[in-house]
Amino acid sequence: MRTASRCLAAAAILLLAVPAAAQAPVTALVGATVIDIDGGAPIADATVLIEGETIATVGPRGSVAIPAGARVVPMPGKWLIPGLMNMHVHFGLKLPGAAGDALLKETDGEQTLRMAGNAWKALQAGVTTVRLVHTENGNDFALKRAIARGEVKGPRIESAGELIVPTGGHGFREVDGPYGFAQAAREQFKRGASWIKIAISGGISDTHGAIGAAPMTDDEIRTLIEVAHRNGMKVTAHNGSVTAAEQALKYGVDCFEHGYFLDEKTLRRMKAQNVWLVPTMVVSQPGAHEFYRRIGSPDWYLKRVELVGRDHWAMLQNAIRLGVDIALGTDQFPHEPNDGTTATVAEAELYVKAGMTPLKALQAGTIQTARMLGLDAKVGRIAAGQYADILALDADPTRDIKALRTIGFVMKGGDIVRDDDNLAVPRA
Numbered sequence: 384m385r386t387a388s389r390c391l392a393a394a395a396i397l398l399l400a401v402p403a404a405a406q407a408p409v410t411a412l413v414g415a416t417v418i419d420i421d422g423g424a425p426i427a428d429a430t431v432l433i434e435g436e437t438i439a440t441v442g443p444r445g446s447v448a449i450p451a452g453a454r455v456v457p458m459p460g461k462w463l464i465p466g467l468m469n470m471h472v473h474f475g476l477k478l479p480g481a482a483g484d485a486l487l488k489e490t491d492g493e494q495t496l497r498m499a500g501n502a503w504k505a506l507q508a509g510v511t512t513v514r515l516v517h518t519e520n521g522n523d524f525a526l527k528r529a530i531a532r533g534e535v536k537g538p539r540i541e542s543a544g545e546l547i548v549p550t551g552g553h554g555f556r557e558v559d560g561p562y563g564f565a566q567a568a569r570e571q572f573k574r575g576a577s578w579i580k581i582a583i584s585g586g587i588s589d590t591h592g593a594i595g596a597a598p599m600t601d602d603e604i605r606t607l608i609e610v611a612h613r614n615g616m617k618v619t620a621h622n623g624s625v626t627a628a629e630q631a632l633k634y635g636v637d638c639f640e641h642g643y644f645l646d647e648k649t650l651r652r653m654k655a656q657n658v659w660l661v662p663t664m665v666v667s668q669p670g671a672h673e674f675y676r677r678i679g680s681p682d683w684y685l686k687r688v689e690l691v692g693r694d695h696w697a698m699l700q701n702a703i704r705l706g707v708d709i710a711l712g713t714d715q716f717p718h719e720p721n722d723g724t725t726a727t728v729a730e731a732e733l734y735v736k737a738g739m740t741p742l743k744a745l746q747a748g749t750i751q752t753a754r755m756l757g758l759d760a761k762v763g764r765i766a767a768g769q770y771a772d773i774l775a776l777d778a779d780p781t782r783d784i785k786a787l788r789t790i791g792f793v794m795k796g797g798d799i800v801r802d803d804d805n806l807a808v809p810r811a
């Protein structure tokens with residue numbers, strides 16, 4: 384009897400809950416052309432119906448009924464694509480030079496607030512999902528939770544926590560021996576990491592050691608990767624070295640960042656093992672020089688960038704030709720000015736310049752990245768059941784990738800966070 388009345392009470396709550404859920408705000412984006420990110424025919428004069436934070440229906444106008452009371456946003460002449468995703472981001476980035484030096488005494492509180500500001504700017508630039516690949520002291524998870532709770536606006540965050548390296552390596556959290564790496568990986572997991580980032584070679588910003596070096600032992604790499612995989616995390620490695628790449632590939636690494644000096648043999652092996660490449664081309668190509676001058680980078684740093692740039696470019700061309708899975712990442716703020724646009728858009732343009740079709744470059748920043756993260760059921764497409772992460776452009780990016788320079792409308796999870804043309808302002 385008591386169970387029965389409890390069931391009735393539960394049923395009553397459910398009945399009350401249904402009308403409330405049905406009141407989730409409904410938005411209809413009407414009249415734009417929706418790009419099929421999988422390469423099918425675009426939908427011209429489309430209606431995209433959004434309920435709450437999710438896409439309910441997408442189809443030609445007339446095939447989609449717009450419920451009474453919905454907010455209707457007219458979008459004639461616009462092209463809709465899924466929100467962009469950037470897989471190599473540090474919202475708290477500090478680099479060698481005057482700008483980085485000014486941040487040496489930054490507290491965690493100050494850094495987290497600076498990161499929140501950068502997260503907002505990244506979202507404004509059309510980046511609705513990021514993977515953070517090093518942030519100190521768990522500040523990334525504080526930001527991730529604040530965004531998830533709606534206290535701060537920014538992209539969806541997947542994070543690797545702190546970059547783990549051997550003592551003297553390219554990074555922050557220095558550990559030694561297999562157990563040192565295991566413990567550091569488990570600590571990131573406890574904080575909320577879904578990835579582990581290690582540095583298995585040197586980097587452009589190092590003052591000692593070579594980019595081509597491979598300082599980790601087999602035991603260290605093997606144990607680190609095993610511990611990460613046992614906890615459901617993937618491992619990405621900062622890497623420019625062929626020797627270090629072979630070592631990490633032997634033990635099942637999931638992804639390489641940068642890949643500066645990777646040769647054809649290594650790239651073929653990556654392709655065979657479904658290992659991802661996040662190229663971060665913008666850090667080594669000419670468009671970055673303006674950036675390095677702005678942040679007051681020293682001369683030795685600029686020289687190193689130029690030296691690495693040519694090999695990095697040849698590596699990207701090879702990777703594209705060989706069909707290695709590429710996910711877009713910048714290693715600069717997603718919104719950082721670069722070559723007259725943002726770093727994220729400049730990165731996609733470089734992929735096209737190096738041999739991708741515009742559609743492939745778009746995929747590298749949307750469904751490919753979603754697939755790499757294992758989130759493709761929820762993000763990366765404009766399709767029913769996905770989060771409503773949608774950008775509007777003034778031209779067709781599958782014809783010319785430079786159309787990404789015209790992002791003027793950004794929606795994340797049904798929330799319009801940018802609307803340059805006031806499309807969503809009701810007209811009398």
Ligand SMILES: [Zn+2]
Nearest residue numbers: 471473516714
């Ligand atoms: Zn980085």
